[in-house]
Amino acid sequence: MSTATSLPTLTAKDLASDQEVRWCPGCGDYSILAQMKKALASLGIPREKFVFISGIGCSSRFPYYMNTYGFHTIHGRAPTFATGLKACRPDLSVWVITGDGDGLSIGGNHLIHAIRRNVDIKIILFNNEIYGLTKGQYSPTSRTGTRTKSSPLGSIENPLRPLSLAIGAEATFVARTVDVDINHLTETLRRAAFHRGSAFVEIYQNCKIFNDGVFDYATDKSIKADNTLYLEHGKPLIFGKDRNKGIRLNGLEPEVVTLGSGITVDDLLIHDERAEEPSLAYLLSRMVYPRFPECMGVFRAVQRPTYDELLNKQIDEAIAKKGRGKLEELFASDDTWVVE
Amino acid sequence: MTVSHPTVEAIPRTHDVEVKELDAVTIRFCGDSGDGMQLAGTQFTNVSAIVGNDISTLPDFPAEIRAPAGTLAGVSGFQVHFSSHDIHTPGDQLNTLVAMNPAALKTNLKDLEPGGILIINSDAFTTSDLHKAGYTSNPLEDNSLKGYRVLRIPINTLNREAVAPVKLSPREADRCKNFFALGFVYWLYERPLEPTLRWIREKFSKNPAVLEANTRSLKAGYNYGETVETLPVHYRVPKAHIKPGKYRKITGNEALAIGLVTAASLANKPLVYASYPITPASDILHQLAELKRFGVRTIQAEDEIAAVGMAIGAAFGGALGVTATSGPGICLKSEAIGLAVMTELPVVIIDVQRGGPSTGLPTKTEQADLLQAMFGRNGECPAVVLAPRSPADCFDVALEAVRLAFRFMTPVFVLSDGYIANGAEPWLIPQIDRLPSIAVHHPSSPNGNGHGDVPFLPYKRDERLVRPWALPGTPGLEHRIGGLEKEDITGNVSYDPINHERMVRIRAQKVANVAKEIPELTVEGPPEGDLLVIGWGGTYGTTLTAVQRAQRKGYKVAQAHLRYLNPMPRNTGDVLRRYKKVLVPELNSGQLLLLLRGTYLVDAVGLNKVQGRPFLVSEIEQKIEQML
Numbered sequence: 001m002s003t004a005t006s007l008p009t010l011t012a013k014d015l016a017s018d019q020e021v022r023w024c025p026g027c028g029d030y031s032i033l034a035q036m037k038k039a040l041a042s043l044g045i046p047r048e049k050f051v052f053i054s055g056i057g058c059s060s061r062f063p064y065y066m067n068t069y070g071f072h073t074i075h076g077r078a079p080t081f082a083t084g085l086k087a088c089r090p091d092l093s094v095w096v097i098t099g100d101g102d103g104l105s106i107g108g109n110h111l112i113h114a115i116r117r118n119v120d121i122k123i124i125l126f127n128n129e130i131y132g133l134t135k136g137q138y139s140p141t142s143r144t145g146t147r148t149k150s151s152p153l154g155s156i157e158n159p160l161r162p163l164s165l166a167i168g169a170e171a172t173f174v175a176r177t178v179d180v181d182i183n184h185l186t187e188t189l190r191r192a193a194f195h196r197g198s199a200f201v202e203i204y205q206n207c208k209i210f211n212d213g214v215f216d217y218a219t220d221k222s223i224k225a226d227n228t229l230y231l232e233h234g235k236p237l238i239f240g241k242d243r244n245k246g247i248r249l250n251g252l253e254p255e256v257v258t259l260g261s262g263i264t265v266d267d268l269l270i271h272d273e274r275a276e277e278p279s280l281a282y283l284l285s286r287m288v289y290p291r292f293p294e295c296m297g298v299f300r301a302v303q304r305p306t307y308d309e310l311l312n313k314q315i316d317e318a319i320a321k322k323g324r325g326k327l328e329e330l331f332a333s334d335d336t337w338v339v340e
Numbered sequence: 341m342t343v344s345h346p347t348v349e350a351i352p353r354t355h356d357v358e359v360k361e362l363d364a365v366t367i368r369f370c371g372d373s374g375d376g377m378q379l380a381g382t383q384f385t386n387v388s389a390i391v392g393n394d395i396s397t398l399p400d401f402p403a404e405i406r407a408p409a410g411t412l413a414g415v416s417g418f419q420v421h422f423s424s425h426d427i428h429t430p431g432d433q434l435n436t437l438v439a440m441n442p443a444a445l446k447t448n449l450k451d452l453e454p455g456g457i458l459i460i461n462s463d464a465f466t467t468s469d470l471h472k473a474g475y476t477s478n479p480l481e482d483n484s485l486k487g488y489r490v491l492r493i494p495i496n497t498l499n500r501e502a503v504a505p506v507k508l509s510p511r512e513a514d515r516c517k518n519f520f521a522l523g524f525v526y527w528l529y530e531r532p533l534e535p536t537l538r539w540i541r542e543k544f545s546k547n548p549a550v551l552e553a554n555t556r557s558l559k560a561g562y563n564y565g566e567t568v569e570t571l572p573v574h575y576r577v578p579k580a581h582i583k584p585g586k587y588r589k590i591t592g593n594e595a596l597a598i599g600l601v602t603a604a605s606l607a608n609k610p611l612v613y614a615s616y617p618i619t620p621a622s623d624i625l626h627q628l629a630e631l632k633r634f635g636v637r638t639i640q641a642e643d644e645i646a647a648v649g650m651a652i653g654a655a656f657g658g659a660l661g662v663t664a665t666s667g668p669g670i671c672l673k674s675e676a677i678g679l680a681v682m683t684e685l686p687v688v689i690i691d692v693q694r695g696g697p698s699t700g701l702p703t704k705t706e707q708a709d710l711l712q713a714m715f716g717r718n719g720e721c722p723a724v725v726l727a728p729r730s731p732a733d734c735f736d737v738a739l740e741a742v743r744l745a746f747r748f749m750t751p752v753f754v755l756s757d758g759y760i761a762n763g764a765e766p767w768l769i770p771q772i773d774r775l776p777s778i779a780v781h782h783p784s785s786p787n788g789n790g791h792g793d794v795p796f797l798p799y800k801r802d803e804r805l806v807r808p809w810a811l812p813g814t815p816g817l818e819h820r821i822g823g824l825e826k827e828d829i830t831g832n833v834s835y836d837p838i839n840h841e842r843m844v845r846i847r848a849q850k851v852a853n854v855a856k857e858i859p860e861l862t863v864e865g866p867p868e869g870d871l872l873v874i875g876w877g878g879t880y881g882t883t884l885t886a887v888q889r890a891q892r893k894g895y896k897v898a899q900a901h902l903r904y905l906n907p908m909p910r911n912t913g914d915v916l917r918r919y920k921k922v923l924v925p926e927l928n929s930g931q932l933l934l935l936l937r938g939t940y941l942v943d944a945v946g947l948n949k950v951q952g953r954p955f956l957v958s959e960i961e962q963k964i965e966q967m968l
Contacts, residue, residue, distance in 0.1 A: 071653075088657050315636075333588075
């Protein structure tokens with residue numbers, strides 16, 4: 001129990017609900033749940049101020065396992081409930097938990113509009129490139145050719161790049177991390193929590209049952225250094241086991257180069273997460289394995305007024321200008337007459 | 341009452357005109373949708389209300405913003421019924437028709453009474469306009485209008501002359517002609533010009549040329565009536581004898597907006613109103629967006645689903661969450677409304693019904709969403725359903741919807757319709773201190789066993805079966821809700837079959853409990869007799885008028901009107917059984933009829949009209965007489 005005089009110190013354990021976690025053994029969601037609790041406990045925000053809102057799917061069971069306020073809503077619509085909540089309760093820390101089917105297929109519309117409005121909510125998209133809860137159909141992020149129960153001859157659809165979509169929707173914070181890289185995951189969630197505005201985080205998450213190993217290139221210790229690139233603000237884009245490879249801009253195209261033999265660090269792209277124009281962040285979001293290493297970390301973090309802030313500001317200004325509305329004047333807001 | 345007299349330029353009367361007093365008049369302004377007929381009708385209504393008449397209006401306009409000019413599809417009309425006594429309908433037959441072009445004449449003439457006054461803009465009866473309206477001969481010349489008192493006025497010409505001193509393009513000059521027509525009608529019915537002149541001054545304060553031109557047109561129309569021997573008579577409709585108090589004119593959509601703000605204020609809650617633009621509900625959004633000083637948060641959502649999700653999210657956070665739409669939008673919102681039923685959150689869903697199915701008749705009225713509101717969701721999914729009976733009644737129903745939503749932690753539907761939404765009537769402005777209070781309670785400590793160490797139980801209920809509304813941000817009450825079936829009391833996810841059935845029954849009984857706290861159904865007329873006419877929603881005024889006429893003829897007939905559709909008042913079955921016959925007039929194919937027959941086993945019969953238009957009094961009257 002907290003006392004009135006000191007800020008409560010939360011531990012990850014305080015954030016665990018009494019409900020039995022029912023994800024499949026080996027599911028990437030376990031790690032995300034653990035790191036989320038760790039990240040939240042470190043923020044100095046009281047437990048009762050957190051609200052987790054989810055849609056439908058494996059990932060969307062998340063709120064039941066957090067001892068915070070939680071709302072397990074309907075398929076794809078979580079951002080709408082979060083927007084309504086944040087509109088009247090700016091004091092709360094609101095987190096949306098979604099997946100690639102929930103957020104990008106049935107809920108694509110709400111996702112882009114929540115991001116576009118810059119509502120101060122944190123949207124965490126668990127991307128496992130498959131429908132898990134409905135038992136293994138291809139999703140909007142499944143790679144072309146993916147064989148599933150609903151695509152036995154291979155998917156003929158182009159996959160969406162979640163971060164490209166978010167950037168196209170005017171996102172102010174965009175990041176990517178992966179379920180098994182626990183320190184990076186925790187840190188990325190903390191960065192999202194500190195961002196004022198819509199924060200969009202894609203987490204590569206392994207589905208042990210229906211899509212096992214789809215992110216091995218980015219998680220297998222023996223090869224991941226050559227297939228991923230960890231972004232750091234102000235630093236050149238260097239990657240590889242021997243830290244000897246980098247990304248250089250050739251016209252409007254990125255290209256992988258090897259340092260040495262005339263190519264130096266000075267030739268490489270420098271990461272600027274605060275760039276006003278999102279073009280370079282977009283370009284990074286389009287780098288896909290195996291042609292490129294896939295970027296991890298914060299792609300973009302810029303400050304813009306948030307929707308909830310502007311909504312409340314208009315109200316405050318209207319009141320400051322003409323005074324708080326009174327019912328008497330509202331009733332008489334048209335011509336009136338008196339019948340004796 | 342302080343109403344100044346018309347400030348027209350003093351023109352000596354050239355002849356004396358008889359003034360005839362009338363009890364009530366129905367007039368319709370109609371023309372091309374670009375002719376400003378809605379504006380003329382609205383102004384006429386305002387002035388009539390201000391001079392103390394009772395009023396009821398029926399705007400009728402096409403779904404297209406600008407259908408091709410001069411065509412039948414582009415005709416827009418506005419009907420006003422004004423009287424010296426209490427009225428409840430916009431009138432069956434027209435006493436006066438203003439037709440600005442041949443298309444308007446063609447589509448509206450059938451509603452004008454024999455011998456009625458027909459004001460025609462004769463300038464618009466050119467060969468091409470006649471052709472567009474499908475006339476093969478000119479009705480002004482072929483004697484086909486001989487049964488009416490026809491006033492042929494070259495409105496285009498006279499209007500252009502009136503505004504000539506103002507430098508306007510011919511197109512801009514022509515745009516004032518609705519004010520000329522209005523000015524003439526003001527003369528015909530002895531209405532003061534000042535309220536409309538004031539409106540013109542305010543509306544066009546930044547455009548002096550248009551201000552001047554419209555002012556000139558209005559006065560010129562009035563003076564034309566006074567100077568030219570068009571009619572040997574003009575008319576006066578005295579003040580109505582209605583309940584004393586302060587009044588304003590109000591449409592249904594205005595009354596809903598004002599009602600929601602009032603309810604939020606009475607409950608001391610912020611109003612979060614989320615909606616997606618849709619005819620005929622958008623005006624509520626427009627109204628509320630102007631009311632930021634009242635703490636109103638309006639959100640124009642990306643779609644209908646988002647709008648209801650935002651309203652429910654706001655309710656979860658402790659605000660008054662409201663969304664409004666029309667039938668097609670309700671289809672989209674259904675799943676989310678089911679979630680609000682499952683999570684037992686208070687949210688108000690307004691359906692301004694229009695002609696359906698599908699896109700249907702967007703600007704026309706219908707009452708065909710009753711069963712959708714009752715049953716249009718998956719699973720056993722009961723919600724409270726209310727319906728206002730008139731524009732002003734929307735205020736009271738908005739308050740009641742919010743009260744019940746909060747008190748019973750349930751979604752509440754408000755079934756308005758296009759007729760109520762756009763129609764107007766006088767509203768007796770309520771006294772603030774006489775408004776009902778709306779109580780809201782949020783727990784601040786766990787409700788387990790009182791020792792503080794038992795967790796909060798979000799589905800532990802009070803004696804009315806209502807669960808607590810615990811707000812995020814309250815320490816110690818952290819809990820999770822969602823669309824999966826809940827275990828009784830704890831709210832944990834449960835797939836237990838017995839628990840599921842128990843929860844289905846609890847949710848149904850909770851909504852049924854509302855009937856214990858709402859007024860009993862009352863009747864207008866004899867408490868028992870030969871016929872009960874029972875309806876709901878916007879048919880109230882027409883039904884009442886028809887029943888009163890039948891009563892005056894000596895029939896033993898009474899009217900009952902259901903404001904509460906789910907649950908219905910607890911004595912509804914008793915009332916139905918006190919009459920030999922039951923008639924249910926509805927603007928659908930028999931939806932309330934199905935509910936009444938199914939629930940109360942009465943052999944009620946329906947009177948059903950699905951034409952996108954309200955009933956005429958005569959239609960219901962005839963059916964009553966046919967049944968007796």
